[in-house]
Amino acid sequence: MTDLSQSPAGAEPRKHGGSLLQQTSHTKKRNAAETRFKAYGIAAIAAGLLMLVILVTTIVGKGTGAFQQTFVTLNVELLEAKLDKKGNRDLADIKKVTTFGYAPIIKGAMEAAVADLGIETSLKPKQLAGILSKDVAAQLRDYVIANPDQIGQTVEFRFLASGRVDGYLKGRVTRDSIANDKNISPEQLDLVDALAAAGVLEKTFNLDFITGADASDARPEAAGIGVAMLGSLFMMLVVLALALPIGVAASIYLEEFAPQNWLTDMIEVNISNLAAVPSIVFGILGLAVFINYMHLPTSAPLVGGLVLTLMTLPTIIISTRASLKSVPPSIRDAALGVGASKMQAVFHHVLPLAAPGILTGTIIGLAQALGETAPLLLIGMVGFIASNAPETLADGLLAPNSAMPAQIYEWAKRADPAFYERAWGGIIILLIFLVTMNTFAVILRRRFERRW
Amino acid sequence: MPTFWLVALLIALSAVGFYGGRRRAIATAGGDVKELHSLPSYYGYHVALAAFVPAIAALAIWLLAQPMFVETRVSGMIPSEAVPESSTLGLVMSDVRRVAEGLDLAVEQGLLTAREARNAVGGEQDLRALMGDVGVALGNEVRPEVLAAAQTYRNLSHTGRTAMTVVVALLALGGFAWAYSRSHKDFRARNVVERAVLALLILAASLAILTTIGIVLSMLFETKNFFGLHSWTDFFFGTTWAPNFRGDSDLSILPLLWGTLYISFIALLVAVPVGLFAAIYLSEYASGAVRAFAKPLLEILAGIPTIVYGLFALLTVGPALANLFSKGGLLGVEWMAGATSVLTAGLVMGIMLIPFVSSLSDDIINAVPQAMRDGSLGLGATKSETVRQVVMPAALPGIVGAVLLAASRAIGETMIVVMGAGAIAKFSANPLESMTTITTRIVSQLTGDTDFASPETLVAFALGLTLFVLTLGLNVLALYIVRKYREQYD
Numbered sequence: 006m007t008d009l010s011q012s013p014a015g016a017e018p019r020k021h022g023g024s025l026l027q028q029t030s031h032t033k034k035r036n037a038a039e040t041r042f043k044a045y046g047i048a049a050i051a052a053g054l055l056m057l058v059i060l061v062t063t064i065v066g067k068g069t070g071a072f073q074q075t076f077v078t079l080n081v082e083l084l085e086a087k088l089d090k091k092g093n094r095d096l097a098d099i100k101k102v103t104t105f106g107y108a109p110i111i112k113g114a115m116e117a118a119v120a121d122l123g124i125e126t127s128l129k130p131k132q133l134a135g136i137l138s139k140d141v142a143a144q145l146r147d148y149v150i151a152n153p154d155q156i157g158q159t160v161e162f163r164f165l166a167s168g169r170v171d172g173y174l175k176g177r178v179t180r181d182s183i184a185n186d187k188n189i190s191p192e193q194l195d196l197v198d199a200l201a202a203a204g205v206l207e208k209t210f211n212l213d214f215i216t217g218a219d220a221s222d223a224r225p226e227a228a229g230i231g232v233a234m235l236g237s238l239f240m241m242l243v244v245l246a247l248a249l250p251i252g253v254a255a256s257i258y259l260e261e262f263a264p265q266n267w268l269t270d271m272i273e274v275n276i277s278n279l280a281a282v283p284s285i286v287f288g289i290l291g292l293a294v295f296i297n298y299m300h301l302p303t304s305a306p307l308v309g310g311l312v313l314t315l316m317t318l319p320t321i322i323i324s325t326r327a328s329l330k331s332v333p334p335s336i337r338d339a340a341l342g343v344g345a346s347k348m349q350a351v352f353h354h355v356l357p358l359a360a361p362g363i364l365t366g367t368i369i370g371l372a373q374a375l376g377e378t379a380p381l382l383l384i385g386m387v388g389f390i391a392s393n394a395p396e397t398l399a400d401g402l403l404a405p406n407s408a409m410p411a412q413i414y415e416w417a418k419r420a421d422p423a424f425y426e427r428a429w430g431g432i433i434i435l436l437i438f439l440v441t442m443n444t445f446a447v448i449l450r451r452r453f454e455r456r457w
Numbered sequence: 458m459p460t461f462w463l464v465a466l467l468i469a470l471s472a473v474g475f476y477g478g479r480r481r482a483i484a485t486a487g488g489d490v491k492e493l494h495s496l497p498s499y500y501g502y503h504v505a506l507a508a509f510v511p512a513i514a515a516l517a518i519w520l521l522a523q524p525m526f527v528e529t530r531v532s533g534m535i536p537s538e539a540v541p542e543s544s545t546l547g548l549v550m551s552d553v554r555r556v557a558e559g560l561d562l563a564v565e566q567g568l569l570t571a572r573e574a575r576n577a578v579g580g581e582q583d584l585r586a587l588m589g590d591v592g593v594a595l596g597n598e599v600r601p602e603v604l605a606a607a608q609t610y611r612n613l614s615h616t617g618r619t620a621m622t623v624v625v626a627l628l629a630l631g632g633f634a635w636a637y638s639r640s641h642k643d644f645r646a647r648n649v650v651e652r653a654v655l656a657l658l659i660l661a662a663s664l665a666i667l668t669t670i671g672i673v674l675s676m677l678f679e680t681k682n683f684f685g686l687h688s689w690t691d692f693f694f695g696t697t698w699a700p701n702f703r704g705d706s707d708l709s710i711l712p713l714l715w716g717t718l719y720i721s722f723i724a725l726l727v728a729v730p731v732g733l734f735a736a737i738y739l740s741e742y743a744s745g746a747v748r749a750f751a752k753p754l755l756e757i758l759a760g761i762p763t764i765v766y767g768l769f770a771l772l773t774v775g776p777a778l779a780n781l782f783s784k785g786g787l788l789g790v791e792w793m794a795g796a797t798s799v800l801t802a803g804l805v806m807g808i809m810l811i812p813f814v815s816s817l818s819d820d821i822i823n824a825v826p827q828a829m830r831d832g833s834l835g836l837g838a839t840k841s842e843t844v845r846q847v848v849m850p851a852a853l854p855g856i857v858g859a860v861l862l863a864a865s866r867a868i869g870e871t872m873i874v875v876m877g878a879g880a881i882a883k884f885s886a887n888p889l890e891s892m893t894t895i896t897t898r899i900v901s902q903l904t905g906d907t908d909f910a911s912p913e914t915l916v917a918f919a920l921g922l923t924l925f926v927l928t929l930g931l932n933v934l935a936l937y938i939v940r941k942y943r944e945q946y947d
Binding site: 276283 | 461520521524525554647651654655657658659660661662663664665666668669671672675676678679730731732733734735737738739741742751754755757758760761762763764765767768769771772773808811812815839840841842844845862865866868869870871872875876896899900903904909917918921924925928929932933936
């Protein structure tokens with residue numbers, strides 16, 4: 006053997022007794038191939054990580070703008086002559102003034118502000134008011150109805166600027182890009198520059214994006230994701246209330262009690278298949294069973310929650326079974342040995358020991374359900390504007406609402422690019438939720454998981 | 458919300474039952490807990506379960522069965538000549554439901570008294586205007602037979618609800634009384650409770666079967682309806698997809714299938730090499746530190762929701778490709794018309810699938826016995842030669858299984874293709890053209906105003922069933938291959 010091991014290792018015999026330290030062309034080729042192969046692997050990993058970096062920078066780069074919004078601070082004189090002609094502060098009369106009736110007041114306020122600041126402009130009052138959001142009149146009207154005693158006074162307001170103005174300050178809208186835009190003119194942008202220089206118009210943090218409701222196509226600046234967030238919350242409540250108990254019960258049966266028979270096999274095959282069924286198929290099931298057959302209300306978070314429950318169940322069952330399986334049999338034997346029944350051994354000893362694993366699996370399942378969009382499209386959670394936050398539990402479950410991913414899809418479909426910024430911003434919020442949930446799951450696992 | 462209160466009542470009753478049963482059992486033992494057959498709480502659970510479970514089961518079954526029962530009874534009332542030429546029984550029935558709902562709403566909002574609503578026969582009041590007031594939009598005037606059917610519908614639903622409340626309450630009270638009367642110190646409460654709990658566990662586990670049956674049946678029925686309206690040969694073998702809401706549409710799956718497979722193919726073309734090489738590097742070359750760093754980061758890609766990838770395709774990758782390939786683009790060619798294309802969707806889907814392929818392959822490569830590597834290295838092979846000539850052939854079946862699983866994912870993926878692939882159904886080999894897939898068509902046929910009696914809507918169910926069968930087949934095949942492979946080395 007010693008003779009053999011000292012002879013050259015390559016397939017070809019070494020020619021003319023060359024040195025072992027000197028590489029032949031064949032060895033060089035093999036070593037080059039080795040280096041190349043390793044480089045492919047590194048390149049593949051780098052490519053994957055690069056994609057992740059590109060994705061994250063795109064999201065952060067395009068989405069952070071949604072958390073800032075341009076506001077205009079104006080002193081508005083709430084003219085009695087326009088808002089309450091009879092002067093008796095009768096709420097019914099005040100309510101009769103439509104948002105159109107507020108337009109002159111806003112125009113007046115803009116004119117006054119421009120005159121006060123000494124800005125020279127050739128714009129007409131209507132165009133002056135054009136830099137404000139179309140939402141402003143409604144905001145003013147709501148304020149007047151809530152505070153009728155303020156009529157006749159001058160009040161300071163913080164108004165949303167229009168989507169185009171906001172885009173101009175964020176660099177999305179430029180003087181070149183508005184050449185054919187009816188909604189804004191270069192003169193108006195000059196005014197915006199002047200107002201910004203005077204500090205009347207400024208970009209600040211926009212809490213309304215996080216807490217507010219969606220807005221119609223013409224008012225991207227007023228759209229928020231808050232109501233959709235509540236819709237998602239109610240769906241997650243349904244998923245948690247149904248999927249956790251059902252999933253744990255099913256896993257306990259399959260792991261601890263099920264005899265080896267055709268029924269058990271059938272259940273196992275079904276669970277592993279359901280885990281791989283495309284999510285849209287669950288949407289079709291929800292549409293056919295919950296809406297067409299059972300006549301549950303369309304677009305209701307309850308229906309969304311039911312569909313997502315069916316979708317998440319396999320995930321929860323699979324992880325729960327794994328954590329039940331990791332509890333050593335000696336625990337069961339000890340419990341049985343001191344006289345517990347099988348049911349007591351499972352519920353009093355195995356289940357508490359498996360609980361951290363079960364919770365981790367449940368949180369991961371919930372995170373998956375939170376980001377799921379396709380089934381929600383089919384049960385009608387897109388395509389309308391959920392303008393009011395639900396007030397009661399029943400309302401939250403049954404009144405039409407949207408969900409975070411469905412809201413993002415809805416914004417992505419709209420024509421105005423101002424909504425795209427909102428969609429990216431919505432994704433940041435969605436990802437913050439997912440990261441938090443997953444981090445929580447990891448901490449839970451690190452903290453409480455026992456290695457036997 | 459009477460159902461809600463009914464459930465609340467059941468919960469309250471079973472809570473009372475728990476304490477009642479427990480106390481009675483202890484009382485029969487003369488206060489000495491040791492005299493009891495089971496622990497005291499088991500007597501409590503016994504009464505609580507007896508009061509709660511049968512009643513809630515009856516409630517669930519009733520809620521499921523009542524709509525079907527009412528529907529058949531009411532639709533039997535509508536004579537076939539009352540169905541207008543351009544309409545179907547299904548449409549008339551939805552009118553009936555809407556009128557009934559409108560009357561209920563009118564009563565709720567105080568526009569009608571309950572008696573007026575019951576006696577409403579049309580004619581003297583303008584029902585359509587009334588319905589409009591309560592927010593129920595009706596397409597045309599309420600015809601007398603529709604109104605009569607709606608009244609029957611209301612009556613039956615109302616009687617059904619009342620009967621349900623009575624039956625559920627009786628069952629709950631009956632169960633309570635029966636179990637309570639059995640709460641005696643010699644009664645084997647634990648055995649009974651444990652049997653009941655086991656039955657509940659079995660029920661929960663069977664839900665998986667029920668879901669599958671639900672999926673298959675719901676799609677099968679509608680698919681059957683679809684094939685009643687549209688020829689199945691055209692669906693499976695036709696070559697054009699052109700839904701037309703005036704009827705007479707061409708609805709065939711082949712162009713959609715082509716788009717689906719083409720996009721999936723491109724996605725796999727991205728995901729398989731990258732994922733496979735990443736897995737090989739991570740399992741054969743990488744140090745522990747690199748592995749602990751890179752593997753979780755790659756797996757983040759799998760945890761990102763598909764809506765994010767969809768938006769990425771629509772707003773970033775699509776426009777970037779259009780910048781390169783469309784008219785006036787950087788390359789000066791005119792190969793791409795818009796931002797949506799097969800390549801857009803395929804590339805983004807490929808990114809999504811990278812971690813899927815890499816973690817599955819990683820597991821499989823790790824399962825190849827170390828002795829095989831040692832043998833090969835001992836013979837003087839380099840590491841890459843070992844991987845290519847020993848590890849890969851051994852792991853091949855498992856990797857094929859992993860690729861099939863990834864393919865099934867790609868075929869069923871919805872959001873990326875809805876946002877990135879486009880809406881035009883056609884056969885074309887140019888990856889820069891926009892094409893459409895099975896899942897996008899399901900979404901577009903089932904969203905918006907849908908009429909569940911037209912083939913244009915029902916075709917979505919046939920598409921869904923095809924998708925289900927396709928992905929299921931791929932999964933079963935993949936799992937079979939992977940399992941066979943695992944057995945080889947276990």
